[in-house]
Amino acid sequence: MRRLFGRWRWLATLPWALLGPPAVADTAPAACPPVAAAPSSASQAQAERTARDRGLLWQVTRDGRSSWLYGTIHIGRYEWTVPGPQVRAALQASDLLALELDPLDPRTAQALRSGMAPNPRHTLGDELARRLANQMQLACLPEALMTQVAPEMIAMTLMATMAQHDGLDAAHGIDVALARRARAAGLPVVGLESPEKQLALLISPTQAQQRASLDRMLLDLEDGKVRPMMLRIARTWETGDExxxxxYADWCDCANTPEERAQLKALLNDRNPGLADGIDALHAEGRRVFAAVGSLHLVGPDGIPAQLARRGYSVRRIEFAR
Known part of the structure; x- marks a missing residue:
């Protein structure tokens, strides 16, 4: 049932990604997934000069005032973190940045770290533990991580390392980049959800569910399915393919059973009204909101633009030059 976590969560919320990737093992071999290097000052200046718009952007207007909805992805390339002219103009025309979670808020980070700790009452069993340890070794993650982080979160980290082979890195997630840019500009940043709510969707409540979740994620890793799916999702975001x-449910291989479809609904559609409520409330206070959330929250008849349209907003998709 949780197989979809390794696929969909790149476009929705990955709390561990907001905390940065874990340390690589000291004895990391040369075959380790490449880690994104910090951009030089020259490459940063070049990226600012040549930035182009990526992703998906909507303008929503009510009461004579416009806010913005921007779809994000939590892994990417450095050049993706620099907004293009239309996204930058929308951000500059806003009074605050609203994210699912504020990744730079120390209280949020602490809550996530605490919530991601392994449950001592849950055990994996020898076979699952062996498979997880094997994947960690291949990805050069330190063995100590198994005592620090819940197994599902380790598996999701392993999936992120697969994307690093294609130059996609959680260090270049769009949410974190926007939070940094907003703070540098003196723009307030608010979270639309709580760490506890998001972690409840990620951490299995029972040992049986945890084992089933981990087994499915490990199968995807072992079968080589993760890397091409991450790349396809990233390309879909980059081109703004609404x-x-x-x-998505037709090609993600994550909605094949009633249980998987119910889980996908809980992760997407069931959260959209609450996210729309938060954006609507901030807009109603007289503020122009730049709301950046996972891209899958913005599309379809239950997406946030549709939710706001039903509340009386004029909604317009901003088309980017391709």
Whole structure:
């Protein structure tokens, strides 16, 4: 049932990604997934000069005032973290940045770290533990991580390392980049959800569910399915392919059973009204909101733009030059 976590969560919320990747093992071999290097000052200046718009952006207007909805992804390339002219103009025209979670808030980070700790009452069993340790060794993650982080979060970290082979890194997640840019500009940053709510969707409540979740994620890693799926999702975001996102359940291999479809609904559709409530409340206070949330929250008849349209907003998709 949780197989979809390794696929969908790149476009929705990955709390561990907001904390940064874990340390690589001291004895890391040369075959370790490449880690993104810090950009030089020259490359940063070049990226600012040549930035182009990526992703998906909507303008929503009510009461004579416009706010913005921007779809994000939590892994990417450095150049993706620099907003293009239309996204930058929308951010500059806003009074605050609203994210699912504020990744730079120390209280949020502490709550996530605490919530991601392993449950001492849950055990994996020898076979699952062996498979997890094997994948960690291949990804050069330190063995000590198994005593520090819940197994599902380790598996999700392993999936992120697969994307690093294609130059996609959680260090270049769009949410973190926007939070940094907003703070540098003196723009307030608010979270639309709580760490506890998001972790409840990620951490299995029972040992049996945890084992089933981990088994499915490990199968995807062992079968080599993760890397091409991460790359396809990243390309879909980069090109702003709204139609592909609407049809995500048809190609993600994550909605094959009633249980998987119910879980996908809980992760997406069931959260959209609450996210729309938060954006609507901030807009109603007289503020122009730049709301940046996972891209899958913005598409389809239950997406946030549709939710706000039903509340009387004029909604317009901003088309980017391709």
């Amino acid at each position: 139609r592909a996102l609407v049809d």
